[in-house]
Amino acid sequence: MKKKTSLKKRRWRLLQIESAMACNLRCVMCPWTEIREKTENRGIMTEQVWEAIRPHLPQVGSTDFTGGGEPLLQPRLVKWAAEANEAGCETGILTNGLLLTKDKAEELIETGLDWLCVSMDGADAETYEKIRRGSDFDRVCENLANVAELRRGRTPKTMINFVIMNLNFHQIDEMVDLAQHLGVDQVNFKQCDVIRGEHGKGLGLFAKKDSKELKRLENSLARTLRRARKPK
Numbered sequence: 001m002k003k004k005t006s007l008k009k010r011r012w013r014l015l016q017i018e019s020a021m022a023c024n025l026r027c028v029m030c031p032w033t034e035i036r037e038k039t040e041n042r043g044i045m046t047e048q049v050w051e052a053i054r055p056h057l058p059q060v061g062s063t064d065f066t067g068g069g070e071p072l073l074q075p076r077l078v079k080w081a082a083e084a085n086e087a088g089c090e091t092g093i094l095t096n097g098l099l100l101t102k103d104k105a106e107e108l109i110e111t112g113l114d115w116l117c118v119s120m121d122g123a124d125a126e127t128y129e130k131i132r133r134g135s136d137f138d139r140v141c142e143n144l145a146n147v148a149e150l151r152r153g154r155t156p157k158t159m160i161n162f163v164i165m166n167l168n169f170h171q172i173d174e175m176v177d178l179a180q181h182l183g184v185d186q187v188n189f190k191q192c193d194v195i196r197g198e199h200g201k202g203l204g205l206f207a208k209k210d211s212k213e214l215k216r217l218e219n220s221l222a223r224t225l226r227r228a229r230k231p232k
Contacts, residue, residue: 011059015089018067019045019074025096026133027121029163031194032068043069050080057087066094073099078107085112092116094161098135100143105150117159117188118144121167123174131167141182148183159186164205164221172221176228187228189221 021036022043036043057063063084065071071093074080084091092115093108100118108116118140122128125137147158160179162172172189179187191205205217 010061012056012061014062014064015053015057015060016064016067017045017050017053017080018069019065019071019077019080020069021045021067022073023069023096024073024098025070025135027096028131028133028167029165029192036069044074047076050076054083054087057084057089060084060087060089062090062092064092064094066092070096070099072104078104078111081108081113082111090114092156094119096132096135097140097143100140100147102143102146102150105143105147109147109151109156113156115157115159116147117161119161119163120175120178121163121165123171123178127168127171131163131165141178144182144184154185157186158184159188160184161188161190163190163192165192166205169205169217169220172224173227176224189225 020043021032021039023030023032023036026033063081065074065077065081065084071077072095077093081091081093091111091113093113094117097118097120119132120128120140121131122137128137128140129135144158144160147156151158160175162168162175164172176187205214
């Protein structure tokens with residue numbers, strides 16, 4: 001495996017590769033629903049696009065194989081991640097985790113993947129499946145736990161992305177507990193800030209204008225973050 005070069009020695013810090021715009025879920029806040037229906041090749045990036053990118057990888061510090069869809073729907077993902085790693089790039093994916101079977105996790109870890117992030121917006125099946133429509137909370141939890149068992153030491157780094165909305169804010173503490181239980185390294189709390197038309201409209205909690213309610217939410221989130229940083 002090629003030693004990864006300092007980002008300062010490469011022309012580009014990050015290359016985000018939309019390996020798939022297609023998706024297997026129907027998340028309530030997804031801003032890409034209508035765009036996805038109009039994409040070519042059923043929303044799966046072609047080999048020709050990758051071949052145009054590949055010669056430039058030695059000038060890229062980090063490659064993120066995530067876009068508006070589910071990267072695990074890309075049948076060439078493992079091959080491409082391995083090639084990016086061989087070129088000395090840091091590599092990672094953000095997935096909804098439903099297709100992250102034990103076999104697939106082993107294949108991805110074998111490529112030298114540096115980080116793997118799973119989108120989970122609820123700490124129990126009821127909340128999670130209300131938001132991530134078409135998914136299965138228990139299966140995603142099992143898939144994440146498998147990664148913690150299969151990985152070599154702390155690689156790939158594992159993370160959970162939690163999109164904060166009025167539907168799930170009450171579970172931020174529980175999500176920290178769940179991440180610890182599953183052996184996940186980090187939880188990222190993210191504002192629901194990508195809104196197109198009616199998709200995601202009214203679900204975001206934070207705004208530029210201050211209010212007592214906004215201050216309460218900020219204080220609550222800050223307490224959760226302090227709690228998460230305490231050594232166990």
